[in-house]
Amino acid sequence: MPTLTLTRLSAALGGMLLSAAAAHAxxxxxxxxxxxxxxxxxxxxxxxxxxxxxxxxxxxxxxxxxxxxxxxxxxxxxxxxxxxxxxxxxxxxxxxxxxxxxxxxxxxxxxPVPAAVAKRAALTAYTVSNAPQINTWLQQLQASNIVGTITSLSGFTNRYYTTSHGVAASDWLALQWKQLAGSRADIAVEQFAHTGFPQKSVILTIRGSDPAAGTIVLGGHLDSTVGRTTENTRSPGADDDASGIASLTEALRVLLANDYRPKRTIKFVGYAAEEAGLLGSKAIAKQFRAQNANVVGVLQLDMTNYKGDPKDIYLITDYTNAAQNTYLTNLAKTYLPELSIGTSQCGYACSDHASWNAQGYPASFPFEADQNDSPTIHTVNDTLENSDRQANHALKFGKLALAYAVDLGGDASTAVKH
The missing domain is CATH 3.30.70 (Alpha-Beta Plaits)
Structure with missing residues (x-):
């Protein structure tokens, strides 16, 4: 039997590995x-x-x-x-x-979205209601709670959609939201199973008192990546997007602590597999469209804790709904006048709002910066220490999310236009 030199052996093994990789592609x-x-x-x-x-x-x-x-x-x-x-x-x-x-x-x-779908999306009246409880509730959001959620999520080895850690992160988030919901019969927390990968999306539903008034969706993605991510690759994803999930969770905490009961149904969603091509949100948005669900507004929080530009919040204007973007600007002027609002663009399929927009639903995406967002994204250095350690920037997005949920969600004393 001929003897392989080290070089030839290395080449042979390399070829075998490449062949194996190709076979699994x-x-x-x-x-x-x-x-x-x-x-x-x-x-x-x-x-x-x-x-x-x-x-x-x-x-x-x-x-x-x-x-x-x-x-x-x-x-x-x-x-x-x-x-x-x-x-x-x-x-x-x-x-x-x-x-x-x-x-x-x-x-x-x-x-193109069918004309009937586009027409229905245009029917929502985005009018600021000046709900009196919003100003009181906004003062109850605490940046320290956002820090806690970011710390917990970024503490997983990674949250990649194919790994056991990504599965565990979904389970953890579902448990946190269940604990916030307590024993309320009008709230349900479920994990949405996807085809082809193990990580599940997490959906908390606050059932509205008026089913005909439609549904509001607030979401962020729970997965993380550093590009080529395997089972034990470190991918903390503190800003991308533990921060968005944390901002939403703090808004949710305050809503439920005040026993908020909306007229419109409100869903909080932690999407799986955003980093792999919007897989989680695409499946959910397609299911809503297949069921002809009346979604009157979608808000996406993806990266909320790095202030790289002068203004506080930048509304993405491409692949979003112009009327709802104007409404968000007016919400900020009414309830958060201390914040400065700008605009930016992010291109095709830049986050989960694109999945809803593709199905003809009105979606908006407030983002942390314009041209100078976090430089550590998709690296092992995407940590809390490299964004806002006190999460004061992420707190602004949590406040906007709360104002959006309550103002558009309505309550027993607020008329909701169908």
Whole structure:
């Protein structure tokens, strides 16, 4: 038997590992914009668009309609983490793509929302109600509680959607929200199981007194990544997006501590697998659309604890609802006049609000910065120490979320327009 030299043995083993990796790689279809496509082609020079079209990306700050070219591409799923990491560093947001079940599914996702769906979404009256309890409740939010939630979530080895730690993080969040809900019969906490990966989304529902008034959804993603993430890769994800979950959880705590009972049904959601192509939110939003659910507003909190630019909150204007964005600005002026509000853009599929927007639901995305968001995103250095250690920036988003939930949710003394 001939003897292998060390070099030849190394080459042989390397080839075996590459073959094994290739054998486990699964082709998937994704939709992505121009910026993400350029990043993908740097990673995989063979990547080509199988279908391209120009879609409505919302309105710019001056009211002009924005359009963006979006592409359908087939790639190996083993490259998705690397792509999300590249997009995040190229434009400050991610993942920048949406994963689909097939070419037909991907192509269908780029078709315009049916006119009847768009018309229904335009019926919501976004009028600030000046609910008297909001100002009182806003004073009850505490940054220290946000620090506690960020610390707990970032303490998991990672929260990646395929790992045992990602599963445990979902279980932990479900338990926290169940404890906040206590014994209230009008509140339910469930874990939404997904096909193809073990991490579950978490959904807390406060059942409204008037089912015909519709539903409000407030969400953030519970997973984390550093690009190529495996079982024991360290990925704290303190800002991305433990901060968003923490801001929402503190708003939820105050609502329930005051025994808030809305007219509209309100759902708080911790989405699974955002970093892998909006998988969790896509499945949930598609289910809501299939059930013809009347969702009157969606608020996404993804990265809330790094103040990299002069203004306090930046409303993303692409792939969001202009009327609801104006409403959020007016909410801040009414209840949080100390905050300065700006606008920014983040491109195609930059967070979970895009899943709801694609289904024709009005969605908004208040973000932590404009051009200078946290530089440690998707690294082992995305820790509380490298954002706002006291979570005072994240507190602003928690307050906005509470004002949004109560003002739009209504109560027994507040008329809700259908």
């Amino acid at each position: 699964t082709p998937v279809w994704i939709t992505l914009g121009d910026t993400a496509l350029k990043q993908l082609q740097r990673i995989d020079t063979s990547a080509t668009a199988q279908y391209s079209t120009t879609i409505d990306a919302g309105k710019a700050a001056d009211g002009a309609v924005r359009r963006e070219t979006v592409h359908v591409v087939e790639i190996d799923d083993s490259r998705l983490g690397e792509l999300a990491h590249a997009v995040h560093h190229a434009r400050g947001h991610g993942p920048g793509y949406i994963v689909h079940d097939s070419f037909d599914d991907a192509r269908q996702a780029l078709q």
